Each structure stands twice: as C-alpha cells, then as structure tokens.
Amino acid sequence: MNMPLNTSADTSNLVEQARFNMIEQQIRPWRVLAEDVLDLMTQVRREEFVPIAYRSMAFMDIEIPLNDSVEEAERTGQMMLPPRVEARMLQDAAVKTTDRVLEIGAGSGYMAALLGRSASQVLTLEINADLVEFAKENLRSSGIINVEVRMGDGSRDLSAEGPFDIVxxxxxxxEVPQNLLSLLTEGGRLVAIVGQEPMMRATVVTRNGNSFEVKQPWDIVAPRLVNFTEPSPFRF
Known part of the structure; x- marks a missing residue:
C-alpha cells in the first residue's frame, strides 16, 4: 500500500501550527499580552532567521546556536534567545512607530526584524563578520528595508550614532553599560539582561531628564555579549 506523500500545503500547515503553539504555549503564558507584539511574532517568520542546520528548532523554547560550533557560539554569545524572551523584551521596550532604535548584537537579524516592523528606523550592530552578512541576507529576504546592519562593537563609544529612543x-x-545610557533621548528606554549567573534580571532603564528610572520585572539567564565590562574577581 502506497502512503501519501506530504505536500507543500501539509508542510505549511505544520509550520503554522508550530508557530501558533510557540505563541500560545510559550509566549503568552510568559505574560506577553500586548497584541502588537503577539501579531509581530506571527508575522515575522522566525524559521527564516535560523541557520539551516537548526531550522527544525525554530519554534522551540531554547537558545539556538548561530555558529557551527555550539561551544564557540555559547562562549561568544552567538545564540538566538528563546522566543518568549525576545517577545517579552520587545514588550518591555514599548516601541513606537516614530522611534529610532539601536540594537546591540544583531545575531541572525531576527530581533532587528521585529524592531524594524515596530519602529521608524533601526541600527543593529554585530561584532562577528559572518553574522553581519547572515543578518543582512535574512532581513533582505524578509523585505525589511528600515534596518541597517553594521559591523561594530557595542561596548565602544557610540555617541556619534545617537540619540536613540530605544536601545x-x-x-x-x-552591568548596565553607561555608554549606551548616554545615547537615550528624553523618555528613551534601554532594555538589557543584567547580572551574573545564576541570577540575571531583565532591566528596563528609562531616561527622565538627568535621572534614570530602573525596573527589573523578571529573571532570566542569557548568553554573555563580549567586550562589555566584567566585575573584577574577588581576591583576598
């Protein structure tokens, strides 16, 4: 007896079911309730930003390596964050359509794509040359034209690039990078994951004149970005 072959329609239905499950079983239960963010997670095709070798993992609640060597990817922070983490960071940023955005760590370009669909203009910096090209191609293929991917180190002085409404x-x-806080406009927001293992906090810093309001609404552990200041090891 011949078994029917899967058609492209069958494959498409499976992908869309996996996307739906990602949103309803991972993202929404993690207190991501903003409809504009949930819509973006539906519209921006996450699987198209994942390396081909890991595409079957696109909708899983895991970090995904962006390097052939998993160990190297983990050591250098070349990892896609889990979908629920990206969605909640996006919700915390409360991006407006008029906002100018800076992202540190372009990776595959997926967060930049979400930001690009939300904001007026996005500059995303990536320290790894291969990932710069990967992100550019992914964004180009997705038809997102208001995102500039540039090779750069987010730990350096970026004052010439600012100001930004969102970092x-x-x-x-x-710790919260002071060089990035200085780039914020009045009312601008910086969103980062701050701290040391085993305890890190999602941190939202809002500029109010010469002062900054800090909120840390949830806990998560995420891969480290390279070159940012680390505390000195304690010695007797």
Whole structure:
C-alpha cells in the first residue's frame, strides 16, 4: 500500500501550527499580552532567521546556536534567545512607530526584524563578520528595508550614532553599560539582561531628564555579549 506523500500545503500547515503553539504555549503564558507584539511574532517568520542546520528548532523554547560550533557560539554569545524572551523584551521596550532604535548584537537579524516592523528606523550592530552578512541576507529576504546592519562593537563609544529612543541589548551584560545610557533621548528606554549567573534580571532603564528610572520585572539567564565590562574577581 502506497502512503501519501506530504505536500507543500501539509508542510505549511505544520509550520503554522508550530508557530501558533510557540505563541500560545510559550509566549503568552510568559505574560506577553500586548497584541502588537503577539501579531509581530506571527508575522515575522522566525524559521527564516535560523541557520539551516537548526531550522527544525525554530519554534522551540531554547537558545539556538548561530555558529557551527555550539561551544564557540555559547562562549561568544552567538545564540538566538528563546522566543518568549525576545517577545517579552520587545514588550518591555514599548516601541513606537516614530522611534529610532539601536540594537546591540544583531545575531541572525531576527530581533532587528521585529524592531524594524515596530519602529521608524533601526541600527543593529554585530561584532562577528559572518553574522553581519547572515543578518543582512535574512532581513533582505524578509523585505525589511528600515534596518541597517553594521559591523561594530557595542561596548565602544557610540555617541556619534545617537540619540536613540530605544536601545535593545540582545544578550546579557554584567552591568548596565553607561555608554549606551548616554545615547537615550528624553523618555528613551534601554532594555538589557543584567547580572551574573545564576541570577540575571531583565532591566528596563528609562531616561527622565538627568535621572534614570530602573525596573527589573523578571529573571532570566542569557548568553554573555563580549567586550562589555566584567566585575573584577574577588581576591583576598
């Protein structure tokens, strides 16, 4: 007896079911309730930003390596964050259509794509040359034209690039980078994952004149971005 072959329609239905499950079983239960964010997670095709070798993992609640060597990817922070983490960071940023956005750590370009669909203009910096090209191609294929991917180190002085309404740090840092806070407009928001293992906090910093309001609404552990300041090891 011949078994029917899967058609492209069958495959498409499976992908859309997996996307639906990602949103309803991972993202929404993680207190991501903003309809504009949930819509974006539906519209921006996450699987198209995942390396081909890991595409079957696109909708899983895991970090995905962006390097052939998993160990190297983990060491250098070249990982896609889980979908629920990206969605909640996006919700916390409260991006407006008029916002100018800076992202540190372009990776595959997926967060930049979400930001690009939300904001007026996005500049995303990536320190790895291969990922710069990967992100550019992914964004080009997705038809997103208001995102500029540039090779750059987010730990350096970026004052010539500012100001920005949103700074999104797509990875973890030991402390809130002062060079990035200085780029914020009045009312601007910086979103980052801050701290040391085993305890890191999602941190939202809002500029109010010469002062900054800090909120840390949830806990998560995320891969470290390279070159940002680390605390000195304690010695007797």
């Amino acid at each position: 999104m740090v797509s990875g973890s840092v030991a």
